[in-house]
Amino acid sequence: MGIDWVSLFFCYFSGILLSRDFIVMPGRKKKAHEARLRRKGFIPVRLKVKKKIAVPKATRMASISQLESLEEAQPGSLDEFPFLSDPKTMEYIEGSRTMFIMRGLPGSGKSSLAKQIADAYGNTVVCSADDFRYVDGVYVFDRNKLQESHEKCRELARLSADSSINVLIVDNTNIRVWEFKYYLEIARRKQYTVVLVEPRTPWKWDVHELAKKNGHDVPGRKIREMAGRFEIAVPLYFGWFLNGDDSARVLTVGEQVLKQLSEVREFAEEFKCYSESGTGSLDLTKYFTREAFTGNKNSIHCTAMFTKYGKVPGSEAYTTSEMVVNSCGQVFRIEIVGFLITPRTFGARVRLTAYQKKLWGQDDYETVNHGTPVRGVRSRNISGDSESWDGGLPSSPSLSNRFATLGIEEEIFDEGSADNLANTATEHESEDTERDYKFCPTWGFGRRAHITLGCAAGIPPVQTGLDLIEVISTEAMTSDLSGVESTHESAASDLESVTSELSLISDPGSFSIKKGEARCYGDGRWVVYLDKSIHVDAMFSGFY
Known part of the structure; x- marks a missing residue:
């Protein structure tokens, strides 16, 4: 049987340009490549970039059964997320810096939602510790290398932010707030607006369903433990955040006003x-x-509610209210x-x-x-x-x-x-x-x-x-x-x-x-x- 050199080259190249889904290319060619890869029984991951950056060499491949399991875990209607349905919001994100930090238990649809966000935007990098746990195309979870995989994930995020990638997606479980503190520091330093995103699937807290749907065979016992440690992330404050360009514009107008008043x-x-x-x-x-x-x-903003990490009375109720949850990222x-x-x-x-x-x-x-x-x-x-x-x-x-x-x-x-x-x-x-x-x-x-x-x-x-x-x-x-x-x-x-x-x-x-x-x-x-x-x-x- 002859060697499919096109597929081999494609897999090698996708290992250099790390990402989450399929490589970006014109629609017809993209579908042809996806079909070829499905016939081979694996899919590479994608890095949607318009600017070249240096990233760690790694290849992620999943079996057809794993892919089907992930595809079942749809995050619900896209209309629930303004950054996937509102044209004005999507246009704004294309020209700004936004960091989506995914949160959710294994099998909840978190990675499927991350894929949909990546599909929606052009200058995107998805950072996931899972991408650094593949050995010869097979996912291998090694507890001894857990810290190493997260360090590589953080390094990818840092390199991407330094290279002015518009949309960064951090696709880890992020059960506790301290787990994504490093990414918050990157966002603060590089003027990214942070949006915490959780899937809204009906089974997101159903341990039995999560055990069946997750793509890495995480047992129900482990998922139940993770669910017990899940923290509600209450920020210092909520507000309307201006991007870098608009912040500079308003600050410039403010300086002009001060000079005129003088x-x-x-x-x-x-x-x-x-x-x-x-x-x-x-x-x-x-x-x-x-x-x-x-x-x-x-960076400047207009505060809507000062919550002081949950210390202000009513702040947790405000954080979890339907109006606030549905408006985040809009x-x-x-x-x-x-x-x-x-x-x-x-x-x-x-x-x-x-x-x-x-x-x-x-x-x-x-x-x-x-x-x-x-x-x-x-x-x-x-x-x-x-x-x-x-x-x-x-x-x-x-x-x-x-x-x-x-x-x-x-x-x-x-x-x-x-x-x-x-x-x-x-x-x-x-x-x-x-x-x-x-x-x-x-x-x-x-x-x-x-x-x-x-x-x-x-x-x-x-x-x-x-x-x-x-x-x-x-x-x-x-x-x-x-x-x-x-x-x-x-x-x-x-x-x-x-x-x-x-x-x-x-x-x-x-x-x-x-x-x-x-x-x-x-x-x-x-x-x-x-x-x-x-x-x-x-x-x-x-x-x-």
Whole structure:
């Protein structure tokens, strides 16, 4: 019988270019090669790359029976995963850096789902410790070489990330969080957005079915032990993450705003104490830094829920909720309506859509931290009093609490029930009633949404949201709320009383800059209202 040199060469080449499925080639040729390999009783694995990288030599082959077993373990409808069904999300991923970390028990459909993700994108590498356990084309599990196979898998991921592969897929069981910590560090260093992915097969926790379906003959007893060790991965926070290019674009616009504000005499006078010593020049781009950021210093995001690895009450329920699970890995259009500048923080204000608000879990009324140290700033007082020297930001708890109890946010934007929103809200939906208030653009539920762009030395990024809460309360004092109609009869007199109090607050004054209008709300609190909103795409996920 003659030797099929084409197949032999193909197998050798696939061993050099390690991957998970079939090699990438035009459709007709690809099918012909797959058919030939099926007749031979094995399939090679694939590395879908457009850029050459150095990877370990290895060959993975599976028998037809193993292939059929894997093909049975379908992860469910692709519509359940936005990164496999949503065109906008898929287009975004093609031009960004995304790391999919698979999690699941043997036989749960995890590798089949990894294959489908790899099939969907062009510049992809799949990293699996299993690929380094083949001896002469036969899978051999050797406990003594377990660490070695994982080290090779990690090295492949590192090389791929260093080579700017767009989509990295880590296909291991990852039962416990520490098992994929190394990959999280790679993602942080190379600006990958991490998406944890679990198959949604009906049998994913059925030990009997998993024992039958897994492709490496893992016994039920072992699978049951693994299931008992499976950890719920609660991140530090959930949010909408901008990719590298969009992060750079927003940061550049922010720097432009700071420079334009520095040309406003009143602003320069307030912030001159932060100029570089001995130069006299006001350059706040150096004053505000991102050294305190937990992730990559060049990556920015809008926090949706701070979960602190499960230490925040309700964080595990939020993490496992259907809305959050289904939204992870989905791309949303984020609207930036302005910028906030205080002696402590510099941030971009975000106006959430109705759909995005369903993912909002932050406290819009959290108490401002007045204990955070900050250098003093001479400022104009919006009540008309003389200049004062104060290192902290003033609070107005009585007014804030009264607004909180009036139900004004429900009247400005009545969200209704989650069920009603699910039926009527679209991802690009906006709230016209909120748009009516030029100088109070994010009044209502989700008002605290923002992107921290920089902080003064020693100031944590969380302070940006606290500063924004305080500014929003002050905005309400100086904005015309006469158009707000209270549907709560018991609140009508309170609303009238508060409106009367607000009339005593003087106009903070407006200053035109190239990108919009700036206002000072006292004690170094400045807000820029953009003439034209900035729209950027961002992926919803967690920071682990």
